[in-house]
Amino acid sequence: MRRLLSKGLRQESPTLTRIKLVKMKVRFVTTILIVFLSHFSSANDLSLDSLYSLDYRDKSKVKRELELFEKRKLSLSEKQKLIFAKSYYLSLWGDFKGRIKLLNSYEWDKAEDNIKVGAYYQLTESYVNLGNLEKALYYTSKVTEILPNINEPKLKSLAYHSIADVYESLYMFEESYLLSEMIIQEGYESRSSEILCYGTSRAIKNLFRLKRFPEIIKNKSAAIRYCGEINDRFIIELITPLIQISNNKLNSDFDGIARLISMYDNLEVSSSPREFFELELFLAEYYLQTDNIERAYNLYQSAYSRSSDKGDYQFMIDGLDGLFKVSLITGDSEAALYYAKILIDNQKEFERELVEKSRLFNSHKIRAKELEHQISKLSLSNENLILEREVLNSQKKVFRVAVFSAFAGILILTLVIYLLVRQKIRMKKSLDTDFLTGAISRSSVLSLARKKLKACKENGENFSIVTFDLDNFKSINDRFGHSVGDWVLLTVIKTIKLNIRENDFVGRLGGEEFIICLPNSELSQALVLAERCREALEKINTKDISSMLVITASFGVSEINGEVDSLNKLLVESDRCLYAAKSKGRNCISSNYGELEKARITAV
Template sequence: MRLGKGRTLWVAAALACVLAAPAQAQVSPGIDALIEQAEAIKTSQPAKFYDVLERLEKRVEEATPEQRLKLRLLRAHGFLMKGRAEPAIRELRQIQQETDDPEMLFWTGSLLVNTYALTRKFEQGLTTLNDILPLATKVEKKDVRHRGLLVAGLLYNQVGEYMLGEQYANQVLADAPEGRNQCAAGNLVAEAALGLKKAPSEEMIFRTIKVCEDQKEPILGGLTRTYLARKWVEDGKVDQAIELLERYLPTVTATGYPLVISEYHAMLASMYLKLGDIGTAHAHANEAVERGVGMTSLPLVVAYKTLYEIAESRGDSKAALSRYRQYADADKAYLNDVKTRQLAYQIVRQQILQKTQQISMLDQENQVLQLQRTVDQQAAQNTRLIVILLVLLVASIGYWAFKIKRVQLSLKKMAETDALTGICNRHHFTLRAERALAECARNGEQAALIMFDLDHFKNINDRFGHGTGDWALKEVAEASKGFCRRIDVLGRLGGEEFAILMYGCDLRAAARVAEDCRVRLAQIETRETGHVFAITGSFGVTSSMQSGYSLAKLLSHADKQLYRAKHLGRNRVCVHENEHENVRAAGSNVLELPQREGRTEHLGA
């Protein structure tokens, strides 16, 4: 199975089996017995399941409507087991179109969302989830309601919205779930806690592991043990964590799921390396790579990094270089995958906001139409005069509103825009950045600030004139726009100094954007000015995780790193890190990036 590109995709695969169990209904005994048999063996005996499914297909004409619905759901499950996601999606969507029962819509919608999660169609999954979640309060059967809420928690964890994932999983745990649902919910809560950088409760983890073992769910149980091992490592109990993973490695290996097995080996490799057991660490890292080949996953990144550090410790520079390249490629692929999921969430979120605004506008238009109808009825005798007066009034108001609006927009643009580059001036940048930081703080999202200053810009003005300098500033602003999303804020702070506030972006991602921007500036072609000169910039980067949500503090820390980049030789990126993170990351460079021309430096506060 190669659908799994990240930890929670295996949880999705495990939940697919849980979600496929249909609700009970009054059906004829013969076909009902076959349906129950298919349900019991659909994951444990695939060949026999398809045989029973074929027998049911031959008796479809005898089936009641309830039985046919169950058969169609089994058919969709059969498609998924064969890796045929598209037929499964078509079947589930057709069922949704043919029913208006809230419980059935919620149930099939949950299966559809889970299928989208398995096939990495996150935008469709989030859109469908948004459609079915309002139905949860209308679902009387607790088990069906729990499955839908678990799918919501699963998908939000996948796209990095761990607070929402934890919220829906906790809703299930608070409602006395059945064994399998309790196992899945506990796993999602522990995963969300790690994603939020919170220590999960050991009591809750042990309880979840016990439930998963009782329900014979080795995949979810195995994943939950990795959360416990991570907590123990953070608490300094490395030997205890190793003993736990080594004891259950054979059980996890027996499941045959490559990513879970690779996760165990990668974690063991990293732990043994910490203890100085190079040989054992090397063996586990190689096993993790072998199991994880062809996947984009965090275990593969950890395994390659371990192999690189082992080669470096042995003084084998050739092997170290090769392993570092593999580690950098795996890390880049994994981060791109994470960004893709986060972008899907942002896109769907914007679509939902636009839909809400459209509905609000339609409601307002309906209210206006109703009011107009009432006025027309009350003044039927003077209709023509009223219409003429309204037309004149609307035309006059529209004309003056248009004129005033144009003047307002012109003044607003002059007040907010840098006249030379067309981007935000310092005042407008400050206002927009402070609003964005306040929203990030409310939503619990990170934000990052990039400041950069053009190197030797005074020399360009002095040697080639201010016209050439102005051309360079405009080119830099245009190049910088290419690295900004619509939700980001780009501004010219003054002279040759620029800043970018990145919404929902962590320090690592911002450092990468700064590095890409630095390279792009150096590639600006200057021959069209009639002169040949280099345009480079010195960058300072920080984030809300290091500097908080105060714009003044972010600017201060980024500015210090900018001048540090100047001091170190210009044309480089310097990143601000706080002392606590430096201590915790002792012996490794947590934010280390693949190097190109120039440098990326890190400094604790």
């Protein structure tokens, strides 16, 4: 079986030769270095900067250009700059040993602190990539020593990145995360979106390792904002965790996956950057989930094989775990058992390595007091922050639910009330108002009249009513049609409304018969009002319809007194008077005081 496995590994390992991921990382660091070095360079150094824009794949051309520069008479800062340019290409070519040799050929201890940071960072990074933790720790502690003298935000963040690299190789993701928070802080203070971008993406990478997924989601949009367009390095540090935490969306996120796959296909084998293993394992997982078992198997094998070459137990374990899963899926129980056994062995080795690493770490303990202090402070505030966030989140959740329910409740209630009120208003309106004339309908006007009468009686006030009936209305309908009849009814009420007081009200009793109620009015006042209305109706302009159209009405007026003390009696009285007026020849007024009416009117 073991032979089978190694045979498999040899057969399936892709023949990749260099790593693009490290190149991206180095490109970022170099961008920072270029920016920083431009502080020290004069105008004629510009050509040195242009060294960074060569096509790294054309190795001989790059070497030629670098040699040309080497032959020039260079100032101290130019010499340092040239070393950084060479170092840049060596890292792009994955030659970390060459890079270390080059960097160690210069005495950085004599350089300015700002320069030292760049050099020590590059050394740290190279040793991390070669798996030489002891040396990486050595240079990191050198970085921490000069850290208090560094003020330039970009260089400060570079130093933090250097330390974070070491922390990550020690699986100290919490510490690395805290450093990324410090980088983000630097980014905020210097308003540099570049620093913010790399700080946030490192933060996300570490949060992913720490399985603090909600925080990743929270930081996602900020990271994308700071980083502008997502570059390839960013896609691994940001998109991979994002796709991975939303496993169910694996298939739907074609763009992210497609980019990762094309990146992997274009990768050349490198020494062993951890990002490469991560990408390989991630894609293997993706293929496993999308039932492409063969590709998943190849990638797990490749990741396992390459990481065991490097003695990187963490990735070996992940690779073996994948191979174990594939064996279970394919039903190869013999292979599954085999992988399970070496998985356990590796796990033990991994634990032993961790103990050894922490011993090493403690002996090289990062020395800068300020940094240690900052980290412990951050760690504390971070713990509090997590706690606070949790409490806040649950409070927010409860609050949101409460507000939402209250809001929804209020909304529903308001809607119900609104509908009810609208319905009621509509019903009331339709009940209260006569749709044709706009006068109060019969039942409403009678009940209103009753109420007002009662109140007037209680207050010792008079109450009068005027009823009127249009004269010869049947003949109007017959001669001019019903629509003209309707118009007459409407116009009559409009005219009446213009001629009554604010407290008076007019209602339709039926057909062409109406009632005007006059609270707090005695007969004389009612007679005056009736006369005014009679005259007004007489004067309605009907010329537009026909000069033959004449509108008049007969009026009956009654007032409460000792005998006539209810609305019904008032109505009977008024009706009687109205018919009296009709029989007198129409277009006149009659009241329940008979012959007195004329005298009263005259008196008023």
